[in-house]
Amino acid sequence: AIGDRAMQLFLPMLFWYALLETAKLAVFSSSASEPGSVLQCLKDSAGTYWFIWAAFVSFLLVKILSIFNRRSPWILFVSVILVALAPVTFSISPLIRYTFPFFCLGFSFAQSREWWTSITRSHKPLLITFLSIAALVCFLAWRKDTYIYNNLALVHDVQSAKNVLLMLLGSAAASAIVIVLVLQCWKVGRSNRVTRFISVELGQSTLLLYLM
DSSP, X not given: OHHHHHHHHHHHHHHHHXXXXXXXXXXXXXXXXXXXXXXHHHHHHHHHTHHHHHHHHHHHHHHHHHHHOSSOTHHHHHHHHHHHHOOOOSTTHHHHHHHHHHHHHHHHHHHTHHHHXXXXXXXXXXXXXXXXXXXXXXXXXXXXXXXHHHHXXXXXXXXXXXXXXXXXXXXXXXXXXXXXXXXXXXXHHTTSHHHHIIIIIITTTTSHHHHO
């Protein structure tokens, strides 16, 4: 499973990165043999495609946890707390820590889809209204220090705790609203052959991350 996910995520990433780097070399005539160019390429690929690395690391962690306990959701909850409290700030590690809770949430939903569907179906209008209001309030309260790039998901005082909490709540509420909109668009456009090909055929191999 880990090998399949690595091929699914990294192969398209390496293809596009090589294509863009070739275009840069052709336009700017940079020498690929400059000292540190290989290390710089690794840094660039990590920074530019951080969301792919974050998805893969999150998948890896969840897969390792599922080996020890396949059913209990508590081990995922504890792992989210531990990862969130880890004071690691080098490279893209803060972005991975930011992504991991959302990955675990999606994984939990997938494991108990019928249960969540039965709950959301009966309270769907109320839930959408609440999430819309929450997303709007978070948007109005959003500030420069709310971005993960600036706060690094570190809590060291009351203000930083507010920024991190606002970031997570706002992101979760906005993501839920977008998911609802995407599902509605899918219901309308799923009869179209082109839409089905892009969503089902391509989405199963290379576009899965972007569709999520």
